[in-house]
Amino acid sequence: MKRLATGSALLALALAAGCNLGPKYVRPAVVSPPAWKSQAPWQEAAPGDGSPRGAWWEIFGDAQLNGYEEQLLQANQSLAAARDRLDQARSLARVTSAGFFPQLSADPGASRTRISGNRPFPPAGPAAPATDSAFALPFSISYEADLFGRVRRNMEAANASLQATAADLENVRLVLTAELAADYFTLRELDAEYQVVQESVGYQRKALELVEHRHDGGIASGLDVAQQAAVLDSSRTQLALVKQQRDRYEHAVAVLTGNAASSFSIAPSPLTGVPPAIPLGVPSAVLERRPDIAEAERLVVYQNAQVGIARTAFYPHITLGGAGGLQSRDIAALVSAPSLVWAVGTDALQPVFQGGRNRANLAAARAAYEQSVANYRQTVLVAFQQVEDGISSLDALAQAAATQSAAVEDSRRALEIANHRYVDGATSYLDVITAQGTLLANQRLATQLLGQQLVSSVYLVKALGGGWSSGALQKETVHPRPAQALQP
Numbered sequence: 001m002k003r004l005a006t007g008s009a010l011l012a013l014a015l016a017a018g019c020n021l022g023p024k025y026v027r028p029a030v031v032s033p034p035a036w037k038s039q040a041p042w043q044e045a046a047p048g049d050g051s052p053r054g055a056w057w058e059i060f061g062d063a064q065l066n067g068y069e070e071q072l073l074q075a076n077q078s079l080a081a082a083r084d085r086l087d088q089a090r091s092l093a094r095v096t097s098a099g100f101f102p103q104l105s106a107d108p109g110a111s112r113t114r115i116s117g118n119r120p121f122p123p124a125g126p127a128a129p130a131t132d133s134a135f136a137l138p139f140s141i142s143y144e145a146d147l148f149g150r151v152r153r154n155m156e157a158a159n160a161s162l163q164a165t166a167a168d169l170e171n172v173r174l175v176l177t178a179e180l181a182a183d184y185f186t187l188r189e190l191d192a193e194y195q196v197v198q199e200s201v202g203y204q205r206k207a208l209e210l211v212e213h214r215h216d217g218g219i220a221s222g223l224d225v226a227q228q229a230a231v232l233d234s235s236r237t238q239l240a241l242v243k244q245q246r247d248r249y250e251h252a253v254a255v256l257t258g259n260a261a262s263s264f265s266i267a268p269s270p271l272t273g274v275p276p277a278i279p280l281g282v283p284s285a286v287l288e289r290r291p292d293i294a295e296a297e298r299l300v301v302y303q304n305a306q307v308g309i310a311r312t313a314f315y316p317h318i319t320l321g322g323a324g325g326l327q328s329r330d331i332a333a334l335v336s337a338p339s340l341v342w343a344v345g346t347d348a349l350q351p352v353f354q355g356g357r358n359r360a361n362l363a364a365a366r367a368a369y370e371q372s373v374a375n376y377r378q379t380v381l382v383a384f385q386q387v388e389d390g391i392s393s394l395d396a397l398a399q400a401a402a403t404q405s406a407a408v409e410d411s412r413r414a415l416e417i418a419n420h421r422y423v424d425g426a427t428s429y430l431d432v433i434t435a436q437g438t439l440l441a442n443q444r445l446a447t448q449l450l451g452q453q454l455v456s457s458v459y460l461v462k463a464l465g466g467g468w469s470s471g472a473l474q475k476e477t478v479h480p481r482p483a484q485a486l487q488p
Helices: 002-017 056-060 063-075 077-100 150-216 222-256 283-289 291-312 357-423 429-463 470-475 482-486
Strands: 103-106 109-115 130-144 317-328 340-349
Touching: 056 063, 056 150, 056 429, 063 077, 063 150, 063 222, 077 150, 077 482, 150 222, 150 291, 150 429, 150 470, 222 429, 283 291, 283 357, 283 470, 291 357, 291 470, 357 429
Parallel strands: none
Antiparallel strands: 103 130, 109 130, 130 317, 317 340
């Protein structure tokens, strides 16, 4: 009992005297601009004010898109793999937390051995065969006294890795949902573009009938007929190519929602939506809303802990241990006081000469930390760039869409004038052909601009973090629990 009390006191002393070696973590400083370079067409909002939360795609007000996004969250395999990686990281963190508790093992055994009567080197006197039995029920216990914080640093690194994996899951979710929304709006833009070309084909078909009728009456030349037929065939070609593009995006949506492309289809529905207003907030808010930034910052924490672990290699590795159990040659007497055996002790492994291994490991850990800091700062810079790109892109597209709408109306009026002048014989049919091509090109460009505005809005929401907050990572932390001491 005295020895047991002494061992307990030593264990308590080791715990009380424990200290953490290595640098204390401080988030690396980054330069955050006070405001975005371009604000139009939005006004700066307070952090989090009106920002999309959770299902950010709902700000577009498209019920079909909402349905596809829900399918993605349930069935996308890349997202499922990211969830599994998080489960794995959570389990590995629990493995690390086991280092806070004593390790107890049992190794029961039984044997019966016959010794030869003709064995070499027999004892004094006549040798005779002998048969002995041995029964043992031993236990061993070991515990690392974390005087220099190696176990705690490992736990810190494991939690940082866990949180980085949780941030990676959120980043995968954001990337996939944004990709789906962008593909969906591009598909709808192609639906609208297909409708524009189809309407143009219908108009050009009627124009060809008119020219053929005039040719049959001797008013129009064969050249006019050939030119109009060429324009009609070219538009039909464009129709086929637009359909080919649409099929590719439909297949992409199928894969993102966990469906086989061959058994998935989306009914055509021309794009009619308008880009929603997106509160920008201030640049510093992006640091808390971007999951990729949170992941990079957690990896800095991980590498900082690795520096601490590398430092502990220069100090003694102290292990408290003990063994005990029951041993007897007669199983009936196994559970009795005379059969009791035990031993207690401690071991302190102090590195002396390691050929520079520990020093090199520490230098490597410091270099890895500096690398993670650089990666974190680069991630922040890229995030600011992506937001600025989104703002300037939407600003330019809004202006282009307004002028392109006027261009469509001008082209339509020019076609009407060209038709009247041709019928009146004031000009050749080439002017009509040119006006038809100009109108179709401007109509397609106007439709494409609307699609680009919606897609750019999606990517701006993505650049802003989609409404996610790094505060959600705090719950992803594993703490040692007393119940673990009794778990296998």
